[in-house]
Amino acid sequence: MTHPPVMSLRGITHSFGAVRALVDVDLDVHAHEVVAVVGDNGAGKSTLVGVMSGALVPDAGEVVVDGQEVLLRSPGLARQLGIATVFQDLALCEDLDVVENLFLGQEVRRGPVLDEVAMEREALRLLAQLSARVPSVRTPVSGLSGGQRQAVAVARALVGEPRVLVLDEPTAALGVTQTAEVLNLVERVRDRGYGVVLVSQNMADVQAVADRVVVLRRGRVNGVFDAASASYEDIIAAITGVSPQRRGGAS
């Protein structure tokens, strides 16, 4: 990791009333890297996603993007700074077709009217880049499978060339085949040079694609592991807190 990280979180702390959801969390994401964030229910994963997506402004701590400290005040601003988030519910509009969903809120216009040709061409390019297969880019999303929807949501996040892609539980609702599709997707996104933050509860997924694993427990980082060398037991131990330990490629 000789290159500086594209995104760093430093000492992120956030409370909801008396509940300390995140305490002094550090996280680095480099280009060409999948960082998995794992943890039990209530460990602070969703709060962390909120912070990275700009939906939540933390009480303390800083976010550094490309060496510059930034304040992610809104999802729109986070996107502008190159951090794109795919939420667990995907935020797709069922009645709209694939192209319309990809450019939702960032439509390409030609004068006052929408430029469907440009959008359709770009949609095809993005989907091809992810080797994603949909019956037609003019199919309403309501007719797509779970894996195809995930691909559409990821492709949408890639509109506007972000540098970091945050995926929140991308495989939570999927079957075996579709989970494999999505994991392939994650690897392709990484191979294209994006930094990927994969928030997941599924250890099998994490071990399949992650380069580093950051374990959250009760709002704190309870271990950073090198996915290639760490054992399943070590990570589980860090998640459950049976024998907390810190080792591997620390940030």
Added chain:
Amino acid sequence: MSAPVVGRAGLPGAHRPDAGWMRGSDRDLRSLPVLAALVALALVFQALNGAYLSADNLVNLTQQAATTGIITLGMVLVLMVGQVDLSVGAVSGLAAAVVAVAVARAGWPLVVAVVAAIAVGAAFGAGYGWMYTRLGVPSFVITLAGLLVGIGLQVQVLAPVATVNLPYESSLVRFAQQAFLHPAVSLGVVAVVVVGHGTLAVLERRRRLAAQLPARSLGAVLLRTAGLAVGLGLPVWYLNTSRGVGGMVALFIGLVWVADVVLRRTRWGRSVRAIGSNVESARRAGFPVRRVYVAAFTACAALAALAGVLQAGRVAAAHQGAGGAELTLTAIAAAVIGGTSLFGGRGSAWSAVLGVGVIHAIGSGLTLVNADGSLRPIVTGVVLALAVTVDAVSRRSRAANGR
């Protein structure tokens, strides 16, 4: 559902030759059952009474349908953002009262009176939008309240009498009753529309090919343009053998055309469909959700008021009973029959034309065969139930096919 993942055509399936205009053909297909119903209705009533398809009757039918159609167009806008406006009948009645009293009693210039009436309607809509977006009151309830307020105000505006007549020489009455496009004008408009459509389709095809996207063949473009020419030209020519295309009818179709372009081709229209489909996603995508809601409610109520004004002109009077709940329910039924979903997100401005066409085709037919007045709502109800069923079944099968 896993079959489509492995793809129908290997690479991103959009390279299938027909994929590019999939949505267009989808939309055409959706309106097919309604068109078939219209044809069936026409044939049945024509068999029962030979005067049904006469140009005179069709001119009457279009004139009657125009005002309901304008109300339905507004209803389509509100339904598409997933809301409903139960007060359109009352608002149109109130607007009729305002324009009649302002012209006949207060002596205001017609233009001022019309603008005032439409402004009253728009104020109702803006109020609904504000209460819905800021206070979170369900639109069903606010517009129900608006319906009651509107009915009361209508009586108060007309008071102390129950009916205010408009002078026959008023240009509003003349426009609503006697204004017809000159045959040359109406056919000229058809020609401009057909040539414009054809030119745009060819240009679109060229751009798509240049971008290496699938496009319709030149033959298909020509065929569709020819179809449009016949589909528009024939009815217009036929209406011209009688009195022709009414001014109100032209206004209605013009409004629908504008609404259709705005809904399909602009960012605002996209936001309307996105909001109706999934508000939360639309909000996260950065659309100004509140403003769009307010605009949809305002446009709907303003269109209802415009229809009320025209209706007052058509009957040369405003009376206490104008508008009313039946008009509102007819507008909702027409929008749904025409193919607009009650649950938001799906629909088109042209569904106002189709739906109102069906409802008035039934009404006119039953009148001509001297059917009992009670039959009309029954038949309309059955057609509405059929339309919703067809929509539900087709949507389910589409979802099951994964397309």
